[in-house]
Amino acid sequence: MNSCIKCGKCLQYCPNLSLDEISAKEEIRRIFFSKPQIHKFNNCSSCLSCEIYCPQGVSIIYDKILERNYKIISRKGFPSYVSYLLPIFNKTISPFPLRFNYKKNLFVQIRKRYLRNEKKLIKKWLASISHREQIEDNDKFIFLGCNQRLNPYVFNLSIFNEMKIIFDENICCGEPFYRMGLMDYVKKNISVLKEFFSKYIDKEIIFICPAGYNMFKNIYPKKFNIDFYFKPVYINDWILENINKGKIKLKKKLDYSVTIQDSCHGKYMGLGFLMQNREFIALLTKDIIEPKHSLKNSLCCGLGNFAINSNPFISFLKGLKRLKELEKTNTDLIVSYCNGCVITLSLIAFLVGKKTKIYHTLELLQMALGDEPLHMHKRRAKDLIISFLELLILNFSF
Numbered sequence: 400m401n402s403c404i405k406c407g408k409c410l411q412y413c414p415n416l417s418l419d420e421i422s423a424k425e426e427i428r429r430i431f432f433s434k435p436q437i438h439k440f441n442n443c444s445s446c447l448s449c450e451i452y453c454p455q456g457v458s459i460i461y462d463k464i465l466e467r468n469y470k471i472i473s474r475k476g477f478p479s480y481v482s483y484l485l486p487i488f489n490k491t492i493s494p495f496p497l498r499f500n501y502k503k504n505l506f507v508q509i510r511k512r513y514l515r516n517e518k519k520l521i522k523k524w525l526a527s528i529s530h531r532e533q534i535e536d537n538d539k540f541i542f543l544g545c546n547q548r549l550n551p552y553v554f555n556l557s558i559f560n561e562m563k564i565i566f567d568e569n570i571c572c573g574e575p576f577y578r579m580g581l582m583d584y585v586k587k588n589i590s591v592l593k594e595f596f597s598k599y600i601d602k603e604i605i606f607i608c609p610a611g612y613n614m615f616k617n618i619y620p621k622k623f624n625i626d627f628y629f630k631p632v633y634i635n636d637w638i639l640e641n642i643n644k645g646k647i648k649l650k651k652k653l654d655y656s657v658t659i660q661d662s663c664h665g666k667y668m669g670l671g672f673l674m675q676n677r678e679f680i681a682l683l684t685k686d687i688i689e690p691k692h693s694l695k696n697s698l699c700c701g702l703g704n705f706a707i708n709s710n711p712f713i714s715f716l717k718g719l720k721r722l723k724e725l726e727k728t729n730t731d732l733i734v735s736y737c738n739g740c741v742i743t744l745s746l747i748a749f750l751v752g753k754k755t756k757i758y759h760t761l762e763l764l765q766m767a768l769g770d771e772p773l774h775m776h777k778r779r780a781k782d783l784i785i786s787f788l789e790l791l792i793l794n795f796s797f
C-alpha cells in the first residue's frame with residue numbers, strides 16, 4: 400500500500416472499468432481514505448491487468464477484490480455447483496465442510512468419458528510418478544496438473560516420451576484457489592506442495608500450464624514469500640530452445656492463419672513471455688493476426704471471471720464476447736497455449752453451436768511434427784456438460 404503513487408493506472412487499464420485518469424485517481428483516493436467507492440468491482444474478470452499496468456508493481460485493487468471474495472465465501476459459502484468444478488482432493492485442507500463429497504467433482508467424473516487411449520495415457524502418467532522413485536541426474540521432469548485431466552488426449556506427444564511425468568491425482572498447484580481469494584486454502588496447500596516437491600530441489604521442472612508455471616515462478620515467491628527450490632521452466636520456452644538446437648525437428652509448416660488467445664497469467668508474466676509464445680507459434684503456422692485486444696490488453700476467456708464471481712451466466716457472456724472478437728480476425732484457427740482457455744472457449748462454442756476451430760499450441764506442434772492430433776474438443780465439451788449434470792444429480796442425492 401505504501402508504494403502506491405495513486406496514479407490510477409490500475410483502474411484506467413481495467414477492461415471492466417476503463418476509467419478516465421481523473422476518475423481513476425479519485426477512486427484510488429477514496430479507497431485509500433476508506434471513503435465509499437463510486438465504482439464497484441463486481442464485474443472483475445480476474446484478468447490481472449490492474450497488477451500488470453501498475454508502475455509500482457503493487458496489487459492494491461486485485462488484492463482488495465480477492466479479500467472481498469474471501470469474506471463473502473467465508474460468510475456465505477459457495478454455490479454448491481462451484482465446488483463440483485474445483486480440483487479438491489484433500490479433505491484435510493479443503494475449504495469445504497466435511498459433508499462435501501470429495502469423490503464427486505468434475506475431475507473425477509470426467510474419467511467415465513475418457514477414450515480408451517486416454518485411460519492408457521493416465522495410467523502411464525501415474526506409473527511415471529517420479530516422486531516415488533529415486534531421481535537420476537539426467538532425468539527430465541514435466542508436471543501435468545489438474546486441467547490436463549479434463550482433456551488428456553491433447554497431451555499425448557512423442558516429445559514427452561523420454562520424460563518423467565510428475566502427475567498425481569491428489570495434487571493441485573493451487574491456482575484456482577488463489578484466483579478465488581481462498582488464501583487459507585492456498586497456504587494449507589503450500590505445505591502439501593512443499594512436501595510433494597521436496598525431491599526436486601535444484602531440478603528443472605517443465606510446466607505445460609501457464610497458470611501453474613506463474614504460480615511457482617512468480618506468485619508463490621512474490622506474494623507468499625515461498626520458494627520451492629526447483630526451477631520452473633515453461634513448456635514453449637523449452638520446445639523453442641530444443642527446436643533451435645535441432646533436437647526437436649519440425650516436419651512441416653502448417654498452412655493456417657491463426658489468432659491468439661493469451662492467458663491472464665501470460666499477461667502477468669509480461670511482454671517477453673507473450674512474444675516468446677508468438678515466436679513459437681510463428682514457427683508452426685503461416686500467419687498470426689492479432690485480435691482487437693491482444694498481448695497486455697488481451698481479455699479473459701471467461702474462466703477467470705467464473706473464478707472470482709462464481710456466476711456461470713456472466714462468465715459465459717464474457718467468454719462469448721471474447722470468442723466473437725477472436726472470430727472477427729477471420730483466421731483459420733484460434734490458438735491458445737492455455738488449456739483453460741482452450742476448454743472454456745470450446746465449451747462456449749459448443750453451447751452456441753459455433754463451428755469455430757480452437758486449438759492448443761501443442762496440437763499445432765503435433766501437426767508440425769507430422770502426427771495427427773485427436774482434436775475432439777467439441778466432443779469433450781459435450782462430455783464435460785454431461786459430467787457436470789451428472790454431478791448435480793449425484794451430489795443432490797448425497
Ligand code: SF4
Pocket residue numbers: 409412413414415416440442443444445446447448449450460461464
Ligand atoms: S483483475 Fe482485471 S477486471 Fe479485475 S479489477 Fe483488475 S483489471 Fe479489472
Ligand code: SF4
Pocket residue numbers: 402403404405406407408409410427452453454455456457458459460
Ligand atoms: S496500485 Fe499501482 S497503478 Fe494503482 S494507483 Fe497505485 S501505483 Fe497506480
